[in-house]
Amino acid sequence: MILAGAQIVDDHSVAYRPENMPETVKSSVTPAIPREGSSSQDTQVVAKIPKRDLVDIQFTNITCTVSLGINKGHKQILHGVNGRLRPNQLIAIMGPSGAGKSTLLDVLSGYRISGVGGAVFINGRGRILKRFKRMSCYIQQDDRLQGLLTVGENMALAADLKLPTKLDKYEKGEVIEDILTNLGLYEHMNTRAAQLSGGQRKRLTIALELISNPLIMFLDEPTTGLDSSSCTQVVQLCRSLAHQGRTIVCTVHQPSASLFALFDHVYVLAAGYCMYQGTTRNLVPYLEQAGIPCPMYHNPADYIIELACGEYGEDKIGYLTTKAENGKDLSWFDNPETIPTMEALRKQYPLTVLKEQDTGPGQEETSQSNQRLVLIKRGFLKAKRDATLTHLRLVVNVVVGIMLGSLFIRAGNEGTRVIENYNLLFAILMHHMMSPMMLTILTFPSEMSILIKEHFNRWYSLGSYYISITLVDLPISIVSCAVFSVIVYTMSSQPLEIVRFLMFFVISLYTVLVAQSFGLMIGAVFNVVNGTFLGPTISVPMMMFAGFGVTLRDLPPYLYWGSYISYLRYGLEGLIGAIYGLERPTLDCDQAIYCHYRHPRTFLNIIAMSPDMFWWDVLALTIFVVVLRVAAFLLLKWKLNAIR
Numbered sequence: 001m002i003l004a005g006a007q008i009v010d011d012h013s014v015a016y017r018p019e020n021m022p023e024t025v026k027s028s029v030t031p032a033i034p035r036e037g038s039s040s041q042d043t044q045v046v047a048k049i050p051k052r053d054l055v056d057i058q059f060t061n062i063t064c065t066v067s068l069g070i071n072k073g074h075k076q077i078l079h080g081v082n083g084r085l086r087p088n089q090l091i092a093i094m095g096p097s098g099a100g101k102s103t104l105l106d107v108l109s110g111y112r113i114s115g116v117g118g119a120v121f122i123n124g125r126g127r128i129l130k131r132f133k134r135m136s137c138y139i140q141q142d143d144r145l146q147g148l149l150t151v152g153e154n155m156a157l158a159a160d161l162k163l164p165t166k167l168d169k170y171e172k173g174e175v176i177e178d179i180l181t182n183l184g185l186y187e188h189m190n191t192r193a194a195q196l197s198g199g200q201r202k203r204l205t206i207a208l209e210l211i212s213n214p215l216i217m218f219l220d221e222p223t224t225g226l227d228s229s230s231c232t233q234v235v236q237l238c239r240s241l242a243h244q245g246r247t248i249v250c251t252v253h254q255p256s257a258s259l260f261a262l263f264d265h266v267y268v269l270a271a272g273y274c275m276y277q278g279t280t281r282n283l284v285p286y287l288e289q290a291g292i293p294c295p296m297y298h299n300p301a302d303y304i305i306e307l308a309c310g311e312y313g314e315d316k317i318g319y320l321t322t323k324a325e326n327g328k329d330l331s332w333f334d335n336p337e338t339i340p341t342m343e344a345l346r347k348q349y350p351l352t353v354l355k356e357q358d359t360g361p362g363q364e365e366t367s368q369s370n371q372r373l374v375l376i377k378r379g380f381l382k383a384k385r386d387a388t389l390t391h392l393r394l395v396v397n398v399v400v401g402i403m404l405g406s407l408f409i410r411a412g413n414e415g416t417r418v419i420e421n422y423n424l425l426f427a428i429l430m431h432h433m434m435s436p437m438m439l440t441i442l443t444f445p446s447e448m449s450i451l452i453k454e455h456f457n458r459w460y461s462l463g464s465y466y467i468s469i470t471l472v473d474l475p476i477s478i479v480s481c482a483v484f485s486v487i488v489y490t491m492s493s494q495p496l497e498i499v500r501f502l503m504f505f506v507i508s509l510y511t512v513l514v515a516q517s518f519g520l521m522i523g524a525v526f527n528v529v530n531g532t533f534l535g536p537t538i539s540v541p542m543m544m545f546a547g548f549g550v551t552l553r554d555l556p557p558y559l560y561w562g563s564y565i566s567y568l569r570y571g572l573e574g575l576i577g578a579i580y581g582l583e584r585p586t587l588d589c590d591q592a593i594y595c596h597y598r599h600p601r602t603f604l605n606i607i608a609m610s611p612d613m614f615w616w617d618v619l620a621l622t623i624f625v626v627v628l629r630v631a632a633f634l635l636l637k638w639k640l641n642a643i644r
């Protein structure tokens with residue numbers, strides 16, 4: 001079914017859920033990682049996925065167009081390609097760089113939806129993305145793993161998110177052990193993911209997705225960056241997984257002859273057109289029939305890429321595209337006459353099966369509360385080990401606290417040093433603004449790539465993720481801020497009154513929370529380079545309007561609005577209120593001949609700040625935190641949709 005416009009049409013598909021098949025979850029679901037040259041697992045595991053769960057994918061007239069920017073026009077990457085992805089097959093999408101392999105994979109996996117036209121059919125019915133995502137997973141080129149967690153922890157947390165909560169930890173443990181043993185990772189159970197080799201990281205990425213036992217797996221360049229032995233291991237693993245009844249589609253650049261032979265099917269793209277689709281074995285006869293035979297002793301994979309690059313003439317690309325009917329020709333499949341029609345597939349997988357499967361859980365496998373619990377657990381585990389976000393942050397607070405304390409030692413109680421103390425309060429605000437904001441801007445983009453992968457593969461909802469990162473960070477912010485406040489407050493001899501200290505601490509903490517939310521907004525939308533530029537740049541007006549250099553009284557009326565949107569203004573006013581408000585008595589002026597600020601009121605008049613605004617400042621900062629947090633959430637949500 002094709003709709004007008006440029007949208008993939010989604011319709012019915014056969015969904016697969018682990019809880020519908022507890023025996024699948026509990027029994028061995030993965031093949032042992034094959035040693036080079038072995039293929040015995042292939043037949044051994046074929047019967048494990050019931051026939052009704054096999055997935056046959058057909059795509060017709062797929063186009064993909066991207067915008068090149070304002071007034072720069074559009075670029076069409078895929079030109080009405082067609083194809084068939086059969087179950088039990090390991091399929092390679094091949095082609096030269098820029099041919100559109102990753103784009104096609106993005107479209108087929110449902111990752112890319114904007115600018116896409118054509119239709120994808122699952123078992124004879126138009127694809128419904130929500131249902132399709134329940135049975136598929138997409139593994140992107142870069143391994144997006146939690147490097148601070150061990151292999152076992154990564155697996156356990158993924159199992160808690162992806163397996164039904166009714167399974168106890170022993171049952172989940174069995175699934176994990178089985179997958180890790182068979183993927184050759186069991187002995188690395190206690191190794192942190194960041195310390196694994198490239199091949200092991202790739203296998204762990206696959207292992208994590210295998211927990212929910214997807215029927216369709218899309219892998220973008222799983223062999224890139226691996227040595228030949230790791231490449232072979234990964235491709236053989238994919239082959240064995242495919243021969244269990246899955247449909248596995250990988251993009252590959254230029255495989256060696258032996259690696260190429262491991263694929264069952266190959267789909268060759270050249271400049272967004274399909275040049276060949278069929279079995280790997282049939283590629284050579286196909287080229288022979290086309291009158292451009294593969295030279296003897298030449299790797300057919302290399303030869304077809306050379307043809308696709310136009311090394312033997314551009315006309316060959318057009319000729320082969322026409323011959324392959326842009327992917328419609330299925331005659332180079334094994335036994336093409338046995339390929340079922342769409343109608344036959346619909347009969348084989350009746351709608352009643354869908355009804356049964358649609359009664360399962362919603363968008364994610366487990367409830368929102370379970371997702372939040374698991375993500376909070378994961379967050380604390382990471383925070384405990386995170387050298388930057390936790391350890392360095394604490395150390396920075398201690399070191400900066402001691403430095404400021406030493407620089408402004410005993411300045412808080414002396415009438416002759418009030419201006420110095422005022423500078424200290426502003427320096428404290430700067431510290432509370434810059435360090436959490438920059439830390440978030442620098443670290444969140446890498447977290448973002450993991451979020452994109454896990455969210456797309458239905459591990460959890462964005463809401464659960466957001467609540468968990470907020471809750472995990474709060475105690476770290478409180479502890480860092482408390483440590484800093486105690487050091488600075490006591491070293492600079494601020495008034496030793498518990499109420500004043502608490503007021504000082506509350507304003508400091510609020511400033512940290514606002515700055516962090518601000519950093520989150522920037523980190524959610526921009527990359528590290530742009531974020532590092534934007535964060536401090538946007539902060540400058542905040543400082544200008546804080547009432548520090550130019551008092552609020554002296555701000556030109558046409559710029560006064562700036563003081564309302566500067567959270568530093570409320571922070572500074574709150575700190576002044578804590579230190580000089582509450583009817584503070586006269587300050588010490590030992591030995592001084594002239595002590596202008598003996599009475600705090602004199603100072604407050606000069607800086608044009610009222611000491612009685614503390615609760616208004618707290619309210620304003622609370623509004624800032626809430627608005628920026630909600631804005632950061634909405635930006636994250638927008639970003640997750642926009643990249644697709």
Ligand SMILES: Nc1ncnc2c1ncn2[C@@H]1O[C@H](COP(=O)(O)OP(=O)(O)OP(=O)(O)O)[C@@H](O)[C@H]1O
Nearest residue numbers: 066067075077095096097098099100101102103104
């Ligand atoms: N969002 C985009 N905006 C502009 N051009 C794009 C966009 N996405 C992809 N392209 C272009 O489309 C073409 C196909 O990209 P794609 O990543 O699918 O190629 P590929 O075959 O996977 O290449 P490689 O093997 O090098 O990764 C490339 O020329 C790429 O520059």
